[in-house]
Amino acid sequence: MENNLPSENEKLYAKVYSRFKGSDFFSVVEDGYDYLNGQIDRVLESLKNRDLTSVYSEYYTIEDTLSLVDSFFREVIGEECADAFNKAVKSGNIELYDKYDLEEASVHPVGDEIGPHYRLINEEQFDENGKYLYTNAHKNVENPLEHDIYDVYTLVHEFIHSTNDRYKNMYKSDRELLTESVSITYEFILYDYLKSKGISPNEIGNPIKDRMRHLKRHASNMRYILKMLNKVRTDENLKNIQFDFSNDDEKKAVLDKYADFCAEVKYYIGTLIATVNYKNYIDGKLSLKTLETYNFSIDEYNELDSLPILFETLPTNDEVVSDLECLLDSITEGKKL
Numbered sequence: 001m002e003n004n005l006p007s008e009n010e011k012l013y014a015k016v017y018s019r020f021k022g023s024d025f026f027s028v029v030e031d032g033y034d035y036l037n038g039q040i041d042r043v044l045e046s047l048k049n050r051d052l053t054s055v056y057s058e059y060y061t062i063e064d065t066l067s068l069v070d071s072f073f074r075e076v077i078g079e080e081c082a083d084a085f086n087k088a089v090k091s092g093n094i095e096l097y098d099k100y101d102l103e104e105a106s107v108h109p110v111g112d113e114i115g116p117h118y119r120l121i122n123e124e125q126f127d128e129n130g131k132y133l134y135t136n137a138h139k140n141v142e143n144p145l146e147h148d149i150y151d152v153y154t155l156v157h158e159f160i161h162s163t164n165d166r167y168k169n170m171y172k173s174d175r176e177l178l179t180e181s182v183s184i185t186y187e188f189i190l191y192d193y194l195k196s197k198g199i200s201p202n203e204i205g206n207p208i209k210d211r212m213r214h215l216k217r218h219a220s221n222m223r224y225i226l227k228m229l230n231k232v233r234t235d236e237n238l239k240n241i242q243f244d245f246s247n248d249d250e251k252k253a254v255l256d257k258y259a260d261f262c263a264e265v266k267y268y269i270g271t272l273i274a275t276v277n278y279k280n281y282i283d284g285k286l287s288l289k290t291l292e293t294y295n296f297s298i299d300e301y302n303e304l305d306s307l308p309i310l311f312e313t314l315p316t317n318d319e320v321v322s323d324l325e326c327l328l329d330s331i332t333e334g335k336k337l
């Protein structure tokens with residue numbers, strides 16, 4: 001029957017599924033299917049009718065940006081982190097360029113580790129088996145400057161990624177899934193720090209609102225991805241599709257789909273974990289030390305062994321949604337549109 005023929009997109013997801021179902025990352029997502037599926041609608045409902053616009057008004061020079069990042073690292077995370085950051089900037093391993101001056105943007109190979117947990121960000125790619133790999137080991141952090149405080153958030157976010165990336169040539173599902181959660185948590189803590197410095201609200205913008213806007217988008221995409229994933233899982237016809245890549249374009253399409261899939265999942269999960277982390281941090285239940293231990297454990301462990309450092313058990317969907325509502329109330333002063 002013609003109606004039952006799979007669509008092109010279903011076939012693509014079927015290929016993604018069969019090709020990668022054995023990978024660590026994929027199985028983690030699949031195991032969490034019910035958990036994630038049970039919260040998507042509730043997360044979207046919480047985000048509905050909230051004013052999530054955030055405006056940055058002040059002009060920031062490179063020096064303004066670097067000095068704020070330095071003082072945040074030094075005062076909140078520690079000397080070692082600040083020193084590693086400054087060293088990376090001085091050596092050109094973190095390269096800053098104006099986004100309107102793209103010719104300046106280039107990637108240079110760099111040298112040794114900066115410290116046990118401070119390594120420079122590598123360019124991430126997927127190999128033909130869908131495993132994460134890195135091209136050319138060490139590459140620069142490239143940061144196009146917006147010339148507003150967003151530069152400060154971006155630099156902190158990207159540099160934090162480099163602190164849980166020691167085993168650069170190993171695929172680690174843990175890191176793949178959890179690295180965003182750390183970087184985003186530090187963005188929120190940076191926001192607190194900037195407020196505590198007495199910088200005006202107009203100047204510091206609101207990274208939490210920005211992340212919540214992204215979360216809305218990722219939640220919608222996740223709903224679709226999970227729907228497709230479930231269709232393949234439960235439809236024997238789709239599940240058993242035999243396929244070979246008939247050409248390189250087809251292979252690339254599957255790899256691209258897998259990369260998109262991973263990105264959506266890690267930003268969705270990352271933002272929610274960051275939300276719960278930040279709520280716990282504000283309530284005094286999560287210390288910076290624990291957050292740091294969690295961050296460095298992503299280097300050391302595999303699978304989801306790092307998460308118990310933060311949570312005794314994964315927060316239930318009720319807990320996740322209630323923390324999200326709390327945070328939304330605080331950033332929108334309880335107002336709905």
Ligand SMILES: [Zn+2]
Binds near residue numbers: 180183
């Ligand atoms: Zn990131």
